[in-house]
Amino acid sequence: MSYQILTPQTLPEYLLSIPAIRDFFGDDAIEAEEIGDGNLNYVFVVRSAEHPQKSLIVKQAVPYLRCAGEGYALSRERMTFEIRALQGYTCHAPKVYHADEAMSLVAMEHLKDHAILRKGLMEGVRYPLFADQIGDFLAETLFKTSSLYLPSDEKRRLIDRFNANTELCRLTEDFVFTFPYMENETNQIEPQCRAEAEALFKDVEFKRKILGLKYLFMNRTDALLHGDLHTGSIMVNEHETFVIDPEFAFVGPFGFDIGALFANLGSAYISHFYRSGDEAYRAWLLETIRQVWERFEAKFLELWRQTPSSALLTPGYLDAEALEPFRRDFMVEILRQSAGFAGCKMARRVFGIAGVEEIRGLEDPAERKEAMMRALATGRALVMAHDSIDSIDRIVEIVEKA
Amino acid sequence: MSYQILTPQTLPEYLLSIPAIRDFFGDDAIEAEEIGDGNLNYVFVVRSAEHPQKSLIVKQAVPYLRCAGEGYALSRERMTFEIRALQGYTCHAPKVYHADEAMSLVAMEHLKDHAILRKGLMEGVRYPLFADQIGDFLAETLFKTSSLYLPSDEKRRLIDRFNANTELCRLTEDFVFTFPYMENETNQIEPQCRAEAEALFKDVEFKRKILGLKYLFMNRTDALLHGDLHTGSIMVNEHETFVIDPEFAFVGPFGFDIGALFANLGSAYISHFYRSGDEAYRAWLLETIRQVWERFEAKFLELWRQTPSSALLTPGYLDAEALEPFRRDFMVEILRQSAGFAGCKMARRVFGIAGVEEIRGLEDPAERKEAMMRALATGRALVMAHDSIDSIDRIVEIVEKA
DSSP: OOOOOOOOTTHHHHHHHHHHHHHTTTTTTTEEEEEEEOOOOEEEEEESSSSSSSOOOOOOOOSTTTTTTEEEOOOHHHHHHHHHHHHHHSSSOOOOEETTTTTTEEEEEEOOOOEEHHHHHHTTTTTTTHHHHHHHHHHHHHHHHTTTTTTTHHHHHHHHHHHTTTTHHHHHHHTTTGGSSOTTTOOOGGGGGGGHHHHHHHHHHHHHHHHHHHHHHHBBBOEEEEEEEEEGGEEEEEEOOEEEEOOTOEEEEEEEHHHHHHHHHHHHHHHHHHOOOOOOHHHHHHHHHHHHHHHHHHHHHHHHOOOOOOOEEEEEEOOHHHHHHHHHHHHHHHHHHHHHHHHHHHHHHHHHSOOHHHHOOSSSSHHHHHHHHHHHHHHHHHHHGGGOOOOOHHHHHHHHHH | OOOOOOOOTTTHHHHHHHHHHHHHHHOOEEEEEEEEEOOSSEEEEEEEOTTSSSEEEEEEEOOOTTTTTEEEEEEHHHHHHHHHHHHOSSSSSOOOEEETTTTTTEEEETTOOOOEHHHHHHHOOOTTTHHHHHHHHHHHHHHTTTTTTHHHHHHHHHHHTTTTTTEEEHHHHHHHTTTTSSSOTTTOOGGGGHHHHHHHHHHHHHHHHHHHHHHHHBBBBBBOOOSOOOOGGGEEEESSSEEOOOOOOOEEHHHHHEEEEEHHHHHHHHHHHTTTTTTHHHHHHHHHHHHHHHHHHHHHHHHHHHHOOOSSSOOTTTHHHHEEEEHHHHHHHHHHHHHHHHHHHHHHHHHSSSOHHHHHHHHHHHHHHHHHHHHHHHHHHHHGGGGOOHHHHHHHHHHHHH
């Protein structure tokens, strides 16, 4: 079917032409309801008329930014990359029932009993399995799309499938690595923070380090990244963790997704000083940073040790024991990247276009400013120190000190 | 025209159907002669019957290794990447008159008065302009295909045009970074070197460093590389330098081509201890290594300073003065990569499948063995030291000490 924008009226007929969807709903009539929670895309819940608990989610991209209207063009090909990433995930992602790149549309599992992680963290909810589950997701996804696992030709094919996600990579290059550190019309600087913003814009040592991280972002093809793994791209409950919205997916540096997660947990940590004053919860947030890394590292190494042959490794080249020091250094390099990208991701939220709600939403202006300055100081410290960091303890210590 | 293998008999008719070729030869009749100097491809000289000095070279790839016969399959798509690289070169490469990806064929300038650099160096010839000209070629090619020059979307399109050169990248992964350092049937180990080879195969510290360089080779997209820039891929005379045969072209780490060149100049340096004993010539070879780097670095920085906007740099982000320390560190990083890859390229020639003639061709077995061990020691020293090298002097010193 050639591309057309679907509506709650036209969606059911389209869906019932798909065998996998008919299998899902059996002979039930279905109804579609648009739900307004997509900034970029149209999102629908599709339900059986007879058994409304039988439902799935349909997302369709339009050739503009949904929340800004048709005047703000953004190529709908972003859905192509979201589809390809979702189809590649082997755990902790919604099941895909149907995907149609030509229609920029995907039908997937409806996560009815899950909250957006950012909102849960703002409310002070603990998710006991989250750190381990997201650690597993990161290890599975990053390891199995790297040259440590794939053969050389498959790695090149993977790059081929994501290389054209130019527009969304460009958004990251601009809005994570550039504009938030210079005068730019897209920034959102409160008058009370003007002097601090100007000081940041003159901080050439920091900006040189950011430039190095931006270069890495553009010139490393370690693994398939989610590309925007903040706490708004994760749905959780007590038992389960799901990663959603990978439209920024591309093949980039190992540490970028891990860093995004550290940054958002760090923002939550800072905000709760003001939001709840709950020191036990803040300690849980710090512990979560540590545990995400430890689980990721353990799982990544476990997968690596189980992989005798890959683009990188030819059987017989080095034995298991001789490989261990290489693996150790490799994990430190991923940790350093993660620290650096975490720093960018925290710092860019302070004056850049997209702030995080847990900090920008603080109502008291003095508290809000203080929280922003703490986030900036933490981000800066991570960026400046990242290439000499050698343990997760050091990262936790930097976040804690803020 | 769909693919077919051309012969001296069928080539003229094909060529005269191409307007650019008819323009080149005017109304002259033309004759094609196969010349045997391609290992991989068929190479023809095509001449005007009336004015035989009016000539060009035609190269056609066949779906196997020409020198090994039809039994040794090698996809003819390698010519696609050679064509694309040649068309992208802006200096020090033969002029392309016609290229046909479907026919895996290219017609280009006939370099009649030039020698293969490797042969000239073996004979002790000095090329006074070579270092500067190849330095310019490297700077132009590497800078202008990097994120320091191209906008983000053009860089991704460049990656797209070369990403599928899987087969030849795989050859490098195997024959430069893997097989020469382990037991493998493709190695060529003289009985008199058996003990030394076995010692190398057990040298786990060295092999871990090689593994790190192999990882870099596979996971960096700095710039478009020639991919096989040894002294057999360069044609020279007193006045001119031409880079040929870029069938290994792909987007990879900055230092790979520079390293290949250092390695081959290093091999020539070692071989002349035995070949000519000419210390003044050996000093010229060392000086050439230094001058290639110095010219490359100066030219690369000059181009960079002239480029206000690129994927990496948004105007207004950092001023010229604040960028200089970043540029300095960046050049050191390229130098380190170059030293590491130079080391691999020297070491792999010792026991691996493709030795260099200047060393393997030494007739006296004791001298040959000594030269091989010196090449190995130099390669190993470069690999082990590469990530702390901070000047070209240090590289020259390592080569000199061998």
